[in-house]
Amino acid sequence: xxxxxxxxxxxxxxxxxxxIGGGEDREDGKDILTRFVELSGGADKKLVVITAASTVPDExxxxxxxxxGDLGVERRSPLHVPGRGEANDAELVRxxxxxxGIFMTGGDQKRLLGVLGGTLVEAALHAALERGACIAGTSAxxxxxxxxMLADSDVELTPEKGAISLGAGFxxxxxxxxxxxxxxxxxxxxxxxxxxxxPRLQGIGIDEDTAxxxxxxxxxxxxxxxxxxxxxxxxxxxxxxxxxxxxTPEMVDVRLHLLPSxxxxxxxxxxxxxxxxxxxxxxxxxxxxxxxxxxxx
Amino acid sequence: xxxxxxxxxxxxxxxxxxxIGGGEDREDGKDILTRFVELSGGADKKLVVITAASTVPDExxxxxxxxxGDLGVERRSPLHVPGRGEANDAELVRxxxxxxGIFMTGGDQKRLLGVLGGTLVEAALHAALERGACIAGTSAxxxxxxxxMLADSDVELTPEKGAISLGAGFxxxxxxxxxxxxxxxxxxxxxxxxxxxxPRLQGIGIDEDTAxxxxxxxxxxxxxxxxxxxxxxxxxxxxxxxxxxxxTPEMVDVRLHLLPSxxxxxxxxxxxxxxxxxxxxxxxxxxxxxxxxxxxx
Numbered sequence: 001x002x003x004x005x006x007x008x009x010x011x012x013x014x015x016x017x018x019x020i021g022g023g024e025d026r027e028d029g030k031d032i033l034t035r036f037v038e039l040s041g042g043a044d045k046k047l048v049v050i051t052a053a054s055t056v057p058d059e060x061x062x063x064x065x066x067x068x069g070d071l072g073v074e075r076r077s078p079l080h081v082p083g084r085g086e087a088n089d090a091e092l093v094r095x096x097x098x099x100x101g102i103f104m105t106g107g108d109q110k111r112l113l114g115v116l117g118g119t120l121v122e123a124a125l126h127a128a129l130e131r132g133a134c135i136a137g138t139s140a141x142x143x144x145x146x147x148x149m150l151a152d153s154d155v156e157l158t159p160e161k162g163a164i165s166l167g168a169g170f171x172x173x174x175x176x177x178x179x180x181x182x183x184x185x186x187x188x189x190x191x192x193x194x195x196x197x198x199p200r201l202q203g204i205g206i207d208e209d210t211a212x213x214x215x216x217x218x219x220x221x222x223x224x225x226x227x228x229x230x231x232x233x234x235x236x237x238x239x240x241x242x243x244x245x246x247x248t249p250e251m252v253d254v255r256l257h258l259l260p261s262x263x264x265x266x267x268x269x270x271x272x273x274x275x276x277x278x279x280x281x282x283x284x285x286x287x288x289x290x291x292x293x294x295x296x297x
Numbered sequence: 298x299x300x301x302x303x304x305x306x307x308x309x310x311x312x313x314x315x316x317i318g319g320g321e322d323r324e325d326g327k328d329i330l331t332r333f334v335e336l337s338g339g340a341d342k343k344l345v346v347i348t349a350a351s352t353v354p355d356e357x358x359x360x361x362x363x364x365x366g367d368l369g370v371e372r373r374s375p376l377h378v379p380g381r382g383e384a385n386d387a388e389l390v391r392x393x394x395x396x397x398g399i400f401m402t403g404g405d406q407k408r409l410l411g412v413l414g415g416t417l418v419e420a421a422l423h424a425a426l427e428r429g430a431c432i433a434g435t436s437a438x439x440x441x442x443x444x445x446m447l448a449d450s451d452v453e454l455t456p457e458k459g460a461i462s463l464g465a466g467f468x469x470x471x472x473x474x475x476x477x478x479x480x481x482x483x484x485x486x487x488x489x490x491x492x493x494x495x496p497r498l499q500g501i502g503i504d505e506d507t508a509x510x511x512x513x514x515x516x517x518x519x520x521x522x523x524x525x526x527x528x529x530x531x532x533x534x535x536x537x538x539x540x541x542x543x544x545t546p547e548m549v550d551v552r553l554h555l556l557p558s559x560x561x562x563x564x565x566x567x568x569x570x571x572x573x574x575x576x577x578x579x580x581x582x583x584x585x586x587x588x589x590x591x592x593x594x
Contacts, residue, residue, distance in 0.1 A: 157480040157481060157504070157523070158480055158523060158555075159524075159555065184454060186483045188485060192555070207454070226454070226455060226545075227456075227545050237583040237585070248555070248558075249557065250555065252554045252555075252585055253585040254552070254553040254555075255551070255552060255553070256550075257548065257550065257551070258455075258489070258545070258546075258548040258551075260455070260544065260545035260546065260547060261545075263547055285549075286549045286550070288534070288549055288550040289534075289550075
């Protein structure tokens with residue numbers, strides 16, 4: 001896995017996403033939150049925490065206020081958005097205009113999108129990514145990042161036709177669906193269900209206290225305690241259209257990739273990307289993973 | 298999934314395996330045990346139950362004695378084998394010579410192989426399969442069927458180098474490793490570990506109250522309540538040789554197939570098999586599964 005990434009240079013022309021599987025350490029080593037600060041450009045930068053996924057935004061902010069304070073970040077503030085009115089209040093949303101890092105807490109991704117979907121806040125997220133900021137999300141905040149968002153599921157042990165439903169997320173990534181608390185909550189079957197019903201979507205399952213760093217057009221890195229599971233159903237042979245709701249579909253030829261913490265892959269050969277400042281270095285991904293990654297951004 | 302299989306004709310020149318993921322229903326519908334009786338040729342045939350995997354063989358026999366009695370089987374008997382001496386006692390083992398169905402109970406597969414591995418009983422299993430009998434195994438009895446047998450594991454949530462070990466099973470199937478209680482005990486990570494360490498071996502995970510019927514050279518069928526998971530690591534790109542024991546390997550391009558109960562596939566096109574009596578009918582398997590199946594027998 002080679003040497004450590006040098007994540008310093010944010011604002012390098014392209015922003016980054018830090019997609020966290022929930023339960024990131026906020027008290028001890030804080031590896032993932034530390035990386036968020038680094039990806040945002042360092043402790044002297046401005047960080048904003050969006051708490052709208054949670055029904056207890058003040059408690060959420062208390063946790064991250066302390067954590068980012070411990071990491072030496074002075075310019076840190078919450079953005080509490082109680083409803084869609086506030087989410088379209090240009091005055092309130094202005095705080096995101098010069099944010100170097102934006103962090104979306106856990107809670108409920110349907111609530112998060114219900115309040116922020118299609119508002120000025122959503123537009124500000126895209127603008128921030130465009131200008132090179134880091135956008136992080138944990139748990140619900142992670143699932144909310146994609147165009148198609150896992151909204152509901154009552155999948156139990158085995159995949160089940162009709163047992164998941166998707167909603168519209170922030171579309172910071174497309175062609176993928178993100179699930180979180182992945183190994184801990186044994187969510188492979190529900191992500192397989194997503195892929196069986198939507199073979200155009202690739203599934204990404206992120207473990208607790210684990211994050212996937214994505215720099216558009218450059219590469220990915222896995223950090224933290226666990227692993228990231230990639231499910232590619234684009235080659236799938238399935239009978240899902242023939243079976244009844246609630247039944248388990250046949251699924252032949254799902255491609256599975258696991259990347260543990262420390263994995264780092266470039267989308268293309270480094271020499272081909274000489275003109276772009278990378279926040280991720282590493283090797284070029286093996287072909288099947290390469291294709292997965294290129295399809296998702 | 299079409300019409301029901303007609304499983305009647307056993308002794309059709311090739312025997313069958315009934316590989317059960319543990320916890321099969323023994324009191325109500327008894328679907329899987331009913332299929333065992335059918336695959337053995339019917340309730341008038343002779344069934345023998347091998348209890349050597351268990352430390353409580355009499356209790357095991359009591360359960361199956363009642364179940365097979367309920368199913369109308371008169372000629373049923375246990376084969377209790379306390380040690381290797383008995384396993385090589387030609388007199389004792391003779392009861393297997395004209396058995397139409399042999400059922401191996403659960404318990405501990407290491408114990409089962411420790412007592413029976415390389416003995417006259419093992420030879421009798423092969424002879425029985427050869428002459429067209431059905432050999433069934435549940436839980437430990439299922440894992441014991443393959444040449445390479447999952448013996449020990451301390452894999453937790455994620456795959457882990459060195460956390461599984463294999464032993465030598467009965468080799469009724471080769472090139473595969475069977476795990477049981479698969480969805481219920483969340484065993485994907487340990488089967489992925491087997492495959493990462495042994496890419497030549499294909500992993501088969503069988504759910505509780507679920508069975509895979511295998512007729513050598515003909516096809517497979519899934520019956521019961523759950524599903525069967527097939528893991529093919531022959532294309533894998535992994536760093537497992539470079540990482541330390543206890544670490545999670547990268548795994549790129551594992552092929553995953555899920556077959557729910559009711560799936561039935563022939564190994565080759567039906568017309569090409571006209572000369573063989575099938576206990577399984579169905580369609581020819583899609584190419585990636587076909588290759589998996591042809592590799593395993």
